[in-house]
Amino acid sequence: xxxxxxxxxxxxxxxxxxxxxxxxxxxxxxxxxxxxxxxxxxxxxxxxxxxxxxxxxxxxxxxxxxxxxxxxxxxxxxxxxxxxxxxxxxxxxxxxxxxxxxxxxxxxxxxxxxxxxxxxxxxxxxxxxxxxxxxxxxxxxxxxxxxxxxxxxxxxxxxxxxxxxxxxxxxxxxxxxxxxxxxxxxxxxxxxxxxxxxxxxxxxxxxxxxxxxxxxxxxxxxxxxxxxxxxxxxxxxxxxxxxxxxxxxxxxxxxxxxxxxxxxxxxxxxxxxxxxx
Numbered sequence: 001x002x003x004x005x006x007x008x009x010x011x012x013x014x015x016x017x018x019x020x021x022x023x024x025x026x027x028x029x030x031x032x033x034x035x036x037x038x039x040x041x042x043x044x045x046x047x048x049x050x051x052x053x054x055x056x057x058x059x060x061x062x063x064x065x066x067x068x069x070x071x072x073x074x075x076x077x078x079x080x081x082x083x084x085x086x087x088x089x090x091x092x093x094x095x096x097x098x099x100x101x102x103x104x105x106x107x108x109x110x111x112x113x114x115x116x117x118x119x120x121x122x123x124x125x126x127x128x129x130x131x132x133x134x135x136x137x138x139x140x141x142x143x144x145x146x147x148x149x150x151x152x153x154x155x156x157x158x159x160x161x162x163x164x165x166x167x168x169x170x171x172x173x174x175x176x177x178x179x180x181x182x183x184x185x186x187x188x189x190x191x192x193x194x195x196x197x198x199x200x201x202x203x204x205x206x207x208x209x210x211x212x213x214x215x216x217x218x219x220x221x222x223x224x225x226x227x228x229x230x231x232x233x234x235x236x237x238x239x240x241x242x243x244x245x246x247x248x249x250x251x252x253x254x255x256x257x258x259x260x261x262x263x264x265x266x267x268x269x270x271x272x273x274x275x276x277x
Contacts, residue, residue, distance in 0.1 A: 045072040049078060
C-alpha cells in the first residue's frame with residue numbers, strides 16, 4: 001500500500017457517494033457539527049482513488065454545513081469493486097469505540113471517576129440524549145453549581161483540578177478517564193429534561209443538539225428565563241407560529257426561534273433577550 005497522508009480541501013464536489021455507503025443521518029450530522037465546532041475533527045474522511053467515499057459521509061456533510069476544509073486520506077490503490085468491498089467491511093466488521101463504549105469501560109473499572117461515568121450512562125438510559133448533549137448541559141449546570149458554591153467564600157469541592165485545569169464539564173477529558181459529572185449537576189439535568197419529556201413538544205424538536213445548546217445558552221444569560229413558561233408558550237402558540245422546521249439547523253436559528261416564542265404576547269418585564277456575544 002502506498003504511503004498515506006492527510007490532505008485538505010474545500011472543493012466539496014470532488015467527493016462522491018456510492019449506493020454501498022450508509023445513508024446520512026440528520027441528527028448524527030447535527031451532533032457532529034456541534035462536536036466539530038467545540039472540539040475540532042480528529043478523524044479524516046477516507047476516499048478511494050476516484051474520490052468515492054469509503055468512510056465519513058456524515059462527517060463530510062457536517063464539515064460542508066460549517067463551510068470548513070475537509071481533511072481526507074486518499075487510498076490510491078483502492079477503486080471499483082475493491083471500494084465496495086472495503087465499504088462493506090467497514091460497515092459490518094469494524095468497531096470504533098464511541099463515548100458510550102468508553103463510559104461502560106470506565107464505569108466497570110476502578111477508575112477514580114467511575115461514578116461520573118455511571119451517571120453519564122444513566123442519563124443516556126433515562127433520557128436518550130446524545131453524549132454531546134450531556135457534555136453541553138454538564139458544562140452549563142456544572143458552572144451553575146460552581147458559582148453557587150463560591151458564595152460566602154465557601155470551599156468549592158465540586159471543582160476538581162487535573163493538571164491545573166477544571167474538567168468537570170469537558171468532553172476532551174472523557175476518553176482519558178478524567179470526566180467529572182457531579183451528583184448535583186446530574187439531578188438538575190434529570191429535572192430539566194423531564195420537563196420536556198412530559199410536555200407536548202415533539203421529540204424531534206427539543207432533542208436536537210442545537211436546540212438544547214440554544215436553551216442552555218439562553219438560560220445562562222437570562223436569569224429570569226423559565227422553562228415552564230417556555231413550554232406553556234409552546235402549548236399555546238407553538239403550532240400557530242410553526243417555528244421549528246427541517247430548515248432550522250444552527251444554534252443561532254434555534255436561539256432566535258426560542259426567544260420569538262418566549263416573548264410572544266409576553267409582558268415587557270418577563271421578556272428575555274438573545275444574549276448573543
